[in-house]
Amino acid sequence: MDAEEFRRAGHAVVDWIADYWATLGQRPVTSSDPPGTITAALPAGPPVHGEPVDAVLADLDRVITPGLTHWQHPGFFGYFPANTSGPSVLGDLVSSGLGVQGMLWATGPACTELETVMLDWLAGLLGLPERFHSAGRGGGVIQDSASSATLVATLVALHRASGGRWRDVGVDRRYRAYTSTQGHSSIEKAARIAGLGDDGVRPIEVDPDTLAMRPEALRAAIRADLAAGEVPTIVVATVGTTSTTAVDPLPAIGAICAEYGIWLHVDAAYAGAAAVCPELRWAHDGLEYADSYCFDPHKWLLTGFDCDAFWVADSAELVGALTVMPEFLRNAATESGAVVDYRDWQVPLGRRFRALKLWFVLRWYGVEGLRAHIRSGVALAARFAGHVLADDRFELAAPHPFSLVCFRLRPGDENDVRSGDEINAAxxxxxxxxxxxxLTHTRVAGRYTLRLAVGSPQTTGRHVDEAWDLLSATADALLTEPPPTTGRPPTTERPPTG
Known part of the structure; x- marks a missing residue:
């Protein structure tokens, strides 16, 4: 493909994406095809001779898009948003076209320096503590996801707690991590990968009303482990838990971590984006205690996956934990100590030029454009919550400070948990x-609960109202039809996992 062929094909691909976005609202949000449909529609092997881009685009329409769950759809309210945008796609296109490998400053100086500046821009935009800015001992880096950020934080915490010995003799199973019972599953996975094992994570009770970590329960768990000869190593606090967007009390948790010398990582993967709005920065109160912090611009900040922003207060600890220097990577710039090599800030060696799409997004939307997007999501969630509160058949299951609403249909018998689970699953x-x-689901206080997460830039009040009307009409049908004789939800479909 020469430059002119690329130009023609590129125009066709951009036109295809634009048409896809323009017609999203007319498509089903999810595919109804059974497993194996796409596999059966694809040939057994690649073509012997090359095919034109037009043929590939035709098969995108015929085979691929009918088999998708459309995450950018205005009616997609599942999980958390995973938004992209025009500027983000264009930034990714430029990154792919440049093909830069940014493992070292020397392999892509602009790649490294733009990333450092973008993370400083984001730190200022969110009002993060000065200790996370690159002008001091700290700084930021783009990871692929909050899961990787949690793993890196766990490894650096182990490095600190062991005085670096874990790199030489392996991980002592006496090291312990702490998070609330609402913490993300990536915390357990990080503990497994780091060698702590499943037993290395202490689940901490939450307040029954706020669903946030109870500081007194955290302190009790730490004291019990110390008395047993264990080594408290890292606490992962969450700003916006996955199930309900609960916010752990960072000031109290941070004070405990400071008292016992424990690494505090704050996971704000979804809700951190809300801090672009000054009125929502209350969720970051106490962040000055944190040793590391992350949020995902690829969730609620219009930047396509993958892009997690991860900061540390002391980059020397991070580099000390992860640096490995083979001879073939040695170079004058690294040896001078005057540059950042981001390969030392992550688990993989190689890295893409992700900062470009962030740069495109921040410049296209500007501060006020991003604030308008966040405020729209919060307002639409409040609008939906208002529908729930106005209908005695439904109830809210948790507070909704951001753009997620957790709710459920009340069963005929309020004391029958099983019947409530069945009717909500149906x-x-x-x-x-x-x-x-x-939509997706979770469990709150043991009860099956529905989640509606607003985030698509195409979602408007009309889409939220239509979702409510559909839920209301379906509830009418469920509440008036005879109960099933099997004791199962009156449907043959399996509810999706939350």
Whole structure:
């Protein structure tokens, strides 16, 4: 493909994406095809002779898009948003076209320096403590996801707690990590990979009303481990838990970590983006105690996956934990100590030029454009919560400080947890089965609970109202039809996992 062929094909691909976005609202949010449909529609092997881009685009329409869950759809309310945007796609296109390998400053000086500046821009935009800015001992880096950020934080915490010995003799199973019972599953995975094992994570009780970590329970767990000869190593506090967007009390948790010398990592993967709005920065109160912090611009800040922003207060600890220097990577710039080599800030060696898409997004939208996007999501969630509160058949299951609403349909018998679970599972399966919306579920206080997460830039008040009307009408049908004789939800569909 020469330059002119690329130009023609590139125009066709951009036109295809623009048409896809323009027609998203007319498509079913999810595919109804059974497993194996896409596999059966694809040939057994690659073509012997090359094919034109037009043929590939035709198969995108014929084979691929009908088999997708459309995460950018205005009716997609599942999980957390994973948004992209025009500027982000263009930045990714430039990154792919440049093909830069940014493992060292020397392999891509602009790649490294733009990333450092973008993370400083983001730190200022979110009002993060000065200790996370690159002008001091700290600084930021782009990881692929918050899961990788948690793993890196765990490794650096082990490095500190062991005085670096873990790199030489392996991980002592006496090291302990702490997070709330609402913490993300990536915390357990990080503990496994780091060698702590499943037993290395201490789940901490939450307040029954706020669903946030109880500081007194954290202190008790730390004291018990110290008395047993264990080594408290890292606490992972969450700003915006996955199930309900609960916010752990950072000031109290941070004070405990400071008292015992424990690394504090704050996981704000979803809700951290809200801090671009000054009125929502209350969720970061106490962040000055944190040793590391992360959030995902690829969730709620219009930047395509993958892009996690991760900061540390002391980059020397991070580099000390992860640096490995083979001879073939030695170079004058690194030896001078005057540059940042981001390969030392992550688990992989290689890295893409992710900062470009962030740069495009920040420049296109500007501070006020990003604030408008966040405020729209919060307002639309509040609008949906208002519908729930106005209907006695439904109830809110948790506070909704951001753009996620957790709710459920009340069963006929308020004391029958099973019947409540069954009717809500049936409600979710039926509304998702229409193809008009997509929601997910979780459990709150042991009860099956529906989640509606607003985030798509195409979602408007009309889409939220249509989702509510569909839920309301489906609830009418469920509450008036005879109960099933099998004791199972009156549907053959399996509700999706939350």
């Amino acid at each position: 409600l979710l399966a039926r509304v998702n089965g229409t193809g008009r919306v997509h």
